[in-house]
Amino acid sequence: MKILVTVKEVATVEDEFEIEGTEIAEQYLGADLNEWDDYAIEEAVQLQEDGIADEVVAVTIGPEDCEQTIRQALAKGADRAVRVWDDALEDVDLLDVNAKTEILSAVIEAEEPDLVLSGVQAGDDSFGATGVSVAEQLGFQWGAVVNHLEHDLEDGVASVRRELEGGVEELTDIELPAVLTIQTGINEPRYASLRGIRQAQRKELDVQTLDDIGVDESTIETELELTDMYEPESESDATVWEGSADETAGELGELLRDKGVAQ
Amino acid sequence: MSDVLAVADHRRGDLRDVSYEIVTAGRELADETGGDLHLAVISGTVDDFADKLNRDGVDAIHTVDHGEEFNHDIYAQAVTQLYDELAPQYVLTPNSVNGLDYAPAVANELDLPVVTDTVDLEADGETLVATREMYGGKVETTTQLEGDAVVTIRGAEWPAAEGTGDAAIEAFDADIDEDTVGSTVTGFEEVGGGDVDISEAELLVSVGRGIEEEENLEMIRELADALDATLSSSRPIVDNGWLPKNRQVGQSGKVVTPDVYIAIGISGAVQHVAGMKGSDTIVAINTDPNAPIMDIADYAIVDDLFDVVPELIEEFQ
Numbered sequence: 001m002k003i004l005v006t007v008k009e010v011a012t013v014e015d016e017f018e019i020e021g022t023e024i025a026e027q028y029l030g031a032d033l034n035e036w037d038d039y040a041i042e043e044a045v046q047l048q049e050d051g052i053a054d055e056v057v058a059v060t061i062g063p064e065d066c067e068q069t070i071r072q073a074l075a076k077g078a079d080r081a082v083r084v085w086d087d088a089l090e091d092v093d094l095l096d097v098n099a100k101t102e103i104l105s106a107v108i109e110a111e112e113p114d115l116v117l118s119g120v121q122a123g124d125d126s127f128g129a130t131g132v133s134v135a136e137q138l139g140f141q142w143g144a145v146v147n148h149l150e151h152d153l154e155d156g157v158a159s160v161r162r163e164l165e166g167g168v169e170e171l172t173d174i175e176l177p178a179v180l181t182i183q184t185g186i187n188e189p190r191y192a193s194l195r196g197i198r199q200a201q202r203k204e205l206d207v208q209t210l211d212d213i214g215v216d217e218s219t220i221e222t223e224l225e226l227t228d229m230y231e232p233e234s235e236s237d238a239t240v241w242e243g244s245a246d247e248t249a250g251e252l253g254e255l256l257r258d259k260g261v262a263q
Numbered sequence: 264m265s266d267v268l269a270v271a272d273h274r275r276g277d278l279r280d281v282s283y284e285i286v287t288a289g290r291e292l293a294d295e296t297g298g299d300l301h302l303a304v305i306s307g308t309v310d311d312f313a314d315k316l317n318r319d320g321v322d323a324i325h326t327v328d329h330g331e332e333f334n335h336d337i338y339a340q341a342v343t344q345l346y347d348e349l350a351p352q353y354v355l356t357p358n359s360v361n362g363l364d365y366a367p368a369v370a371n372e373l374d375l376p377v378v379t380d381t382v383d384l385e386a387d388g389e390t391l392v393a394t395r396e397m398y399g400g401k402v403e404t405t406t407q408l409e410g411d412a413v414v415t416i417r418g419a420e421w422p423a424a425e426g427t428g429d430a431a432i433e434a435f436d437a438d439i440d441e442d443t444v445g446s447t448v449t450g451f452e453e454v455g456g457g458d459v460d461i462s463e464a465e466l467l468v469s470v471g472r473g474i475e476e477e478e479n480l481e482m483i484r485e486l487a488d489a490l491d492a493t494l495s496s497s498r499p500i501v502d503n504g505w506l507p508k509n510r511q512v513g514q515s516g517k518v519v520t521p522d523v524y525i526a527i528g529i530s531g532a533v534q535h536v537a538g539m540k541g542s543d544t545i546v547a548i549n550t551d552p553n554a555p556i557m558d559i560a561d562y563a564i565v566d567d568l569f570d571v572v573p574e575l576i577e578e579f580q
Contacts, residue, residue: 013398015551024402094406097367097377120363125397127379128358129367132335136368141445142335144364159449164274164360165514167455175445185502223376227392228405234553238560248564249574252525252546255562259544261466261523262490262579 001153003044003053004113006104006131007037007073009066010124022093022226033069036119040182042189043149044117045077050151053115055079059107061089061100067205074200075192081203082107086210088217094125099220101133106213108138115158116179120145128181135179143174147183265298268351270342271316272359273307274333275451278315281357281416286424288384288416289355290320295386296352299323302430305341306330310432319426325349325435336444338365341437343372348435351411353391358415370413378406379415400533400555419537455509455517464493467521469512469539471497473528473549473568477505483527486572489579495519497535513538528568531556548572 009031017028047053058073058081060066070081084103089095108116116135121128128144135142147169148161153176162170163183174180192200210217241251256262269289271282286302293300299322304312309326317324327341342365346354354369356362358380370377382403383394393406393414461467468487474480480500487494494510501511512519514534524542529535531547531554539545540559547560548568557563564571 011398013401015553017401019402022404024398097370098374101371123399126395126399127377128363129370129377129379131367132364133367133371133377136339136371142364142368143446144335145360161452162360162364163515164451165279166518167453167508167511167516168274169452169454170448171450171452173447173449178445184498188504223408223410224378225407226404227407229397229402230404232396232400232403232555234558236557236560236563238547238557238563240552240563240565245566245570245574248566249571249578252562252564252571252575253578255544255546256466256490256523259523261521262492 001053001115002055002057002111002113003047004057004059004108004111004116005037005040005044005073005078006116006118007041007058007060007070008034008119008122009060009062009069010034010122012123019229019231022229031066031069033072034119034122036121036123036182036184038189039184039186040117040119041073041076041078042187043182046187047151048077052151052153057082057111057113059084059104061085061095061103070205071200072192074203074205075196076190077196079203081205082208083205084208084210084213088210088220092220092222094222094224094226096222096224097127097129097133099222100130101137102215102219103210103213104130104134105137106215108134110213114176115153116140118179118181120181120183131179131181141175141178142180143172143178144181145183146180147186149180149186264350264352265296266301266349266351267293267296267298267353267355268301268303268345268349269355270303270305270338271312272357272361273312276307278312279357279359280423281359281418282316283318283423284418284421285355285357285416286316286318286321287421290424292353292355292384292386298352301325301349301351303327303342303345305338306332306334313432317428317430317432318424319428320424321428321430324430324432326432327435327437329437329439332448333361334444334446334448335361335365335368336446337439339368339372340439341435342369344437345435346373353411354413356413356415358417362415366413366415373413375411375413376408377413378408380417381414382417382420384414384416417533455511457507457509459493459509461493461495461510461512462517462519464519465522466490466492467495467519467524468492468527469495469497469524469529470500470527471529472499474500477503480505482572482576486576489576497529497532526556526560527572529556530554531559
């Protein structure tokens, strides 16, 4: 069985930051592997270790700068990676769900995996929609917000749990090929070992343009336009206790006694 | 067309709160576009659901009586066909776990843009301006698009619709192709049972990502013991396997309403707040004065939890 994992390098923001236009000023931005994708990679690598997957391929859309992040997937155990980038994508402010769907679907069609794992959402733009959209595009089955996958994919069926709201899980059988969007907590992502990091440098990282994967530039034209970005207004009317830790702890202690919940 | 089609959410026989909220969101949007508000109720006891959702401002309710529980293939097919039939400008769905399991498929099938997790919407003619968060709530953004779209709305952002409506309730004869249904729900399970029920506690000592390391949890346990309080946490602590699922407060965990909730090192992501905003008194201990938890805290200590918590333990030992 072949597994494809979609991964994304996401922008991270410091606690204090400034906004310039519709972007966060660059000096306050960092980059990291998307948290949800880390769990998706781990799940794929565990499937490989359990002898269920023969090959794990990581796929990303991003410029050369993100290669270091994508190599993390290789360092953790993915066999090879595909990075799609194109000059035509440089000028796109917001790569929307439809554009990502076109690109990822083209790669998946060429790779023909049995199972695609993607994160539930990306930590930066948080659309949470690409995995399901890709599945629909490809005619794959799908399951969103999966927090358990049985490592027994016999008869071409994935038995999963979907994490619904309020502490309820839905048990669902999904026919393969399928796209599962992976929720945090499904496993415990490993740290890459030094050996893994060294090996990752030698693993194949194939760079493809839109032309290479057969996607026409016009299909990735985004229909969404980011028009404003601002810090949400604080609605806090909290009483802030000032002073040393000793003093503030004292204030809290007094409150707890007043409320009759502690002595 | 200028109509709005909103889709209700239900599970195991009950409509979810967001189903009433989406009526309000849909009505507001339809007022702006100058169109009608249509509701879709798919699967389950549809007539009963339709009666309950027949509130002020709903123009028509379309029921699709097919199966008991949510199945994304059924929903996707029914909503796509309703779009073809009604030609609405906007399809509105909840940004719930199930909403996200079909809304993107509907958008892709209909070749429409999709905007998810919106907290405010404004329409003007063909233009939609959607407000949504980015970077885990650190910023809000507005996204603009022209023409028809699929939009998902965040729960608890719009008030529930009230009153009694006079909508026409009609069965919609969706042509469901069972051959394309590739997933089967085999059951549900309540998680988070076990030794303790945090929703019963009067005093919760709740810990989040700010605790940094698993071994630091010991200090929070000591505090809970000293206060005779119950220990709970935000999602990352449970994801890390440091506490069992039955300790998790939030959208996917438990909803709690203690007399006092002490949030220690919890930033206050919207999913967490959904589970604890009903607490009588909320105290936040956090180094970041701008953390979202401060918006709902009644009292705050802007300081390092590693300094404050030991002092508090000492006071109650």
